[in-house]
Amino acid sequence: MSDAAVTTMDRKPMPGMMVYNKKLGMWVFLLSEVMFFTSLIGTYVILRFAHPDHWTDPGVVLNVPLTAVNTFLLICSSVTMVKAFASIQQGNQKGLQMWLLATILIGATFVGVQAIEYNALLGEGFGPVLDLYHAVGRGNPHEGPSLGGPLYGATFYAMTGFHGAHVTIGVFCLIFVYIRSLQGAYTQDSLEGVEVIGLYWHFVDLVWILLFTIVYLI
Amino acid sequence: MEEQEEHAHPPYILIWIVLLVLTLAEVGMSLYMNVPKFWLGLGLILMAVWKAVLVAMYYMHLRYEPARLWILAISPLPLAFILVLAVISEF
Numbered sequence: 001m002s003d004a005a006v007t008t009m010d011r012k013p014m015p016g017m018m019v020y021n022k023k024l025g026m027w028v029f030l031l032s033e034v035m036f037f038t039s040l041i042g043t044y045v046i047l048r049f050a051h052p053d054h055w056t057d058p059g060v061v062l063n064v065p066l067t068a069v070n071t072f073l074l075i076c077s078s079v080t081m082v083k084a085f086a087s088i089q090q091g092n093q094k095g096l097q098m099w100l101l102a103t104i105l106i107g108a109t110f111v112g113v114q115a116i117e118y119n120a121l122l123g124e125g126f127g128p129v130l131d132l133y134h135a136v137g138r139g140n141p142h143e144g145p146s147l148g149g150p151l152y153g154a155t156f157y158a159m160t161g162f163h164g165a166h167v168t169i170g171v172f173c174l175i176f177v178y179i180r181s182l183q184g185a186y187t188q189d190s191l192e193g194v195e196v197i198g199l200y201w202h203f204v205d206l207v208w209i210l211l212f213t214i215v216y217l218i
Numbered sequence: 219m220e221e222q223e224e225h226a227h228p229p230y231i232l233i234w235i236v237l238l239v240l241t242l243a244e245v246g247m248s249l250y251m252n253v254p255k256f257w258l259g260l261g262l263i264l265m266a267v268w269k270a271v272l273v274a275m276y277y278m279h280l281r282y283e284p285a286r287l288w289i290l291a292i293s294p295l296p297l298a299f300i301l302v303l304a305v306i307s308e309f
Binding site for chain 1: 228230231234237238241242244245247248249255258259262263265266267269270273274277278283284286287290291293294295297298301302305306
């Protein structure tokens with residue numbers, strides 16, 4: 001049986017869920033991630049209901065414009081990722097490599113911007129450690145520091161920190177896929193690796209869309 | 219028919235534009251509009267969920283997958299609601 005036939009055989013949907021195993025495995029993994037982030041977001045909602053005084057208005061402590069740009073970047077990286085997959089669907093390996101590289105660079109930039117944001121916030125004393133917290137404010141310097149409370153920092157760093165870790169892991173996985181693509185590992189008949197990492201990357205973007213709204217804008 | 223759908227490319231750029239417009243609308247609504255907190259939160263969450271659904275449907279290709287995968291993908295959401303609603307009733 002020739003290689004291509006075997007590879008195509010791999011991608012033939014298995015009975016039951018009617019998708020091939022690697023994709024099904026990624027989907028089940030992503031569903032466990034939905035549970036994970038749901039518990040973080042659910043806890044955040046509950047804590048905010050319980051202690052509304054710990055939070056300030058949007059933009060007073062957190063830098064919304066900077067993060068909006070970062071959100072724009074992550075959305076763009078989703079487009080470059082689907083372009084990469086569309087390229088290999090047509091057997092275009094050069095296109096795959098180019099769009100994968102673009103996705104890696106944008107993803108790394110996202111993590112870099114987040115590190116800059118953390119550095120600025122920690123410099124102002126807005127930290128995850130409850131007792132070292134003191135209220136800071138960027139909204140209106142004349143009014144002095146905003147009130148806020150330690151739960152604000154604790155939940156902020158827990159949620160955005162875990163997401164940032166997921167993005168970082170995603171960037172490393174994309175680098176791995178990129179190296180394999182340089183070795184010609186992906187063809188029109190053997191593209192599961194690209195599709196599966198694409199699912200993960202879009203999921204990371206999807207989670208950030210929700211986090212950005214809940215943490216920064218409300 | 220499903221084979222053709224799989225090769226038809228979803229409107230990637232159109233979806234990208236919609237995501238950007240919704241993001242700008244969210245930021246504008248949050249920073250510059252004087253909306254009561256409840257309606258601000260509700261409006262923003264609806265827009266965020268809309269964006270998330272677009273990403274799942276078109277970028278994660280759920281729209282072209284068998285219905286069984288849909289059911290699998292949606293299954294955690296009721297649990298999410300139970301988690302939040304069960305505890306939020308405390309306050």
